Amino acid sequence: MIRLMVLSLLVATLATTGRTQTSRPAVDESRVRELVRALDARDFETREDAIRELRALGAGVRPLIVKLKDEASVEARIRLDNLLEDLGGSGADIDVELKTRTVDILLEQATIADALELLERKTGFSFAPSAELDPRRIVDLELRKVSPFAALDAFSEVIGQRWTQDYGSGQIRFYRSAPGSTPVVSYLGPFRFSLDSVNLNSSLVFGGEVRSNCYLQGRIDIEPRADVLGVFLQPELVEVRDDQGRDLVPDAPHSTAFQPAGARRNFHFNLRFDQPSPGAETLASVKARLQVVVPKRYDDLTLPIGQDPDLRVETVDSVLKFRSQQAVGPNRRIELRIDRRVPKTGGDRPVEVPYETIEVTTAEGALLLPLGPVQRIKSEGYEILRFDVSGTGGELRSIFLRSLVAIDSRAVEIEFSDVPLP
Numbered sequence: 001m002i003r004l005m006v007l008s009l010l011v012a013t014l015a016t017t018g019r020t021q022t023s024r025p026a027v028d029e030s031r032v033r034e035l036v037r038a039l040d041a042r043d044f045e046t047r048e049d050a051i052r053e054l055r056a057l058g059a060g061v062r063p064l065i066v067k068l069k070d071e072a073s074v075e076a077r078i079r080l081d082n083l084l085e086d087l088g089g090s091g092a093d094i095d096v097e098l099k100t101r102t103v104d105i106l107l108e109q110a111t112i113a114d115a116l117e118l119l120e121r122k123t124g125f126s127f128a129p130s131a132e133l134d135p136r137r138i139v140d141l142e143l144r145k146v147s148p149f150a151a152l153d154a155f156s157e158v159i160g161q162r163w164t165q166d167y168g169s170g171q172i173r174f175y176r177s178a179p180g181s182t183p184v185v186s187y188l189g190p191f192r193f194s195l196d197s198v199n200l201n202s203s204l205v206f207g208g209e210v211r212s213n214c215y216l217q218g219r220i221d222i223e224p225r226a227d228v229l230g231v232f233l234q235p236e237l238v239e240v241r242d243d244q245g246r247d248l249v250p251d252a253p254h255s256t257a258f259q260p261a262g263a264r265r266n267f268h269f270n271l272r273f274d275q276p277s278p279g280a281e282t283l284a285s286v287k288a289r290l291q292v293v294v295p296k297r298y299d300d301l302t303l304p305i306g307q308d309p310d311l312r313v314e315t316v317d318s319v320l321k322f323r324s325q326q327a328v329g330p331n332r333r334i335e336l337r338i339d340r341r342v343p344k345t346g347g348d349r350p351v352e353v354p355y356e357t358i359e360v361t362t363a364e365g366a367l368l369l370p371l372g373p374v375q376r377i378k379s380e381g382y383e384i385l386r387f388d389v390s391g392t393g394g395e396l397r398s399i400f401l402r403s404l405v406a407i408d409s410r411a412v413e414i415e416f417s418d419v420p421l422p
Contacts, residue, residue: 032061036068039076051079063302063313093297093406100189101223105151107141112159115139119155123148124225128171133159147187148223170224170263183218190226193414194219198283200276200422212275214248216286216419222265229353229407230345232256232291234269235414239287242421244277258293258351262373276421286416293345293353297406303336305396317341317405323384327392331371334360336385336399343407355404358387363395 038050054061062084069080103122107115113135116127125148139158143151152172156163161174183194195218202212222228233256240248250272259267271288301313301320312321323335344350354376360368370387377384385401 029064032057032064033068036065036072036076036080039079040073047079051083054083058300062300094295100147102145103143103148103151104145105141105143105155107139109138109140111135112137112139115141115155119151123151124223125152126169126171126224128166128169128173130174132161132176133174147189147192149185149192149221150187153185153192165221165264165266167264170265190223190228191412192221194221195416195419198419198422214273214275216271216273216416218269220267220269220290222261224265227295228261229293229295229355229404230258230260231267231293233259233267235271235288235290237271237273237286237288239285240273240283241285242276242280243282243284244280245284246274246277246280248274248276248283250274256291258346258353260353262355281421283419283421284417286419288414290412290414292410292412294408294410295355295404295406296408297404299340299403299405301401301403303399303401305398318403320401322399325396328388330392331388331390332392333386333388334396334399336401337382338385338401338403339382340403341405343404345407345409353404353407354383356385357402358385359400360389361397361400363397365397366394 032054035050035054039047041047041050054065065080065084069077069084072080105118105122107118110118112133116135119125120127137159139155141155141158143154146154152163156174159174160176162177163172163174165171166173183196185192185194195216197215197217199213199215199217220231234254236254236256237249242248252272269290271286273283273286276283299315299318301315301318303313303320303322304311305322310321312319314320318338318340321337323337325332325334327333342352342354344352356374358370358374362368368389368391371390372388375386377386
């Protein structure tokens with residue numbers, strides 16, 4: 001493992017400015033009715049405030065607005081028709097901008113417990129309990145306009161530990177590591193790229209052939225709030241040149257496989273290159289391209305739960321029906337049937353990228369989220385979505401489902417320069 005002297009990255013980064021995948025409150029029907037009535041108010045500002053608040057509720061309010069539109073006045077119906085066009089829905093693409101998010105972290109004589117609370121609130125990270133951290137220990141930290149990952153690294157340095165993201169939960173876990181070289185890190189957008197080592201070695205294979213093995217090894221971390229559905233590993237080497245001018249890109253064909261993100265927010269990469277020239281001291285240029293999959297369109301469906309067993313909600317891309325519910329210990333198991341178009345990615349060997357957000361609302365207005373991942377059961381032309389929610393009592397009022405129906409692929413260009421060779 002070595003320390004790199006110079007590292008530069010050029011990366012297309014991601015921040016969704018449209019609808020996000022985070023849980024949102026259930027639609028308050030009485031409030032929506034009040035806002036629709038306010039569209040007939042004499043005062044212009046009252047009408048404008050009402051339409052702004054309705055628009056802020058997002059596409060999940062579409063079914064209720066369609067229902068109330070028939071009861072509204074002519075002027076209100078015109079405003080609601082315009083609003084429905086603005087909200088889009090099944091056919092509205094998400095507008096993805098490329099920009100960097102920064103935070104300020106100011107801690108003066110703060111306990112570690114308070115510091116973790118502030119980091120969680122500012123960055124969106126969730127921290128796993130750590131027996132090695134004294135929550136009463138006092139720390140100081142002043143950071144301005146840094147990336148969330150830079151803030152996390154700075155805090156780790158203050159407490160003398162390193163961190164990793166758990167595979168299943170995505171939580172940040174602190175640990176003590178053996179002394180060694182510190183990786184070179186770059187923070188841009190929702191990504192943290194760390195280059196951990198450059199390895200040069202040779203191996204003797206059967207037949208007496210000596211084979212050189214040269215690798216750049218590192219890790220990609222993704223912010224928990226970033227709308228990244230997955231990555232293709234390994235990255236594609238575009239250029240590798242040593243300081244003698246030799247081209248080191250291997251002739252072997254480049255192969256990748258799609259790795260879904262979900263709760264997993266870190267990936268290791270391993271870039272193989274040819275043996276450098278004798279006497280070479282650095283890799284003058286290393287360029288790689290990483291393909292990242294992001295959402296392009298979601299289908300928002302709100303299914304009211306009633307006595308009608310054939311009740312369903314339908315859009316251009318999806319048909320959602322309530323199937324069953326039953327008590328399973330202290331929880332309630334729900335099954336939905338959905339006919340939908342699941343987007344695929346992967347070129348010659350396409351793989352499906354199913355993704356959905358589900359929110360269950362009770363008759364009392366409580367919002368319930370699935371406990372753990374949603375189980376998908378494929379059948380003839382449709383899927384069964386099975387999941388558990390907490391509690392068994394009370395009636396269900398509605399189920400909101402945001403289903404992924406279209407995706408996009410973005411190229412992340414990574415560039416390293418003057419990388420010392422061991």
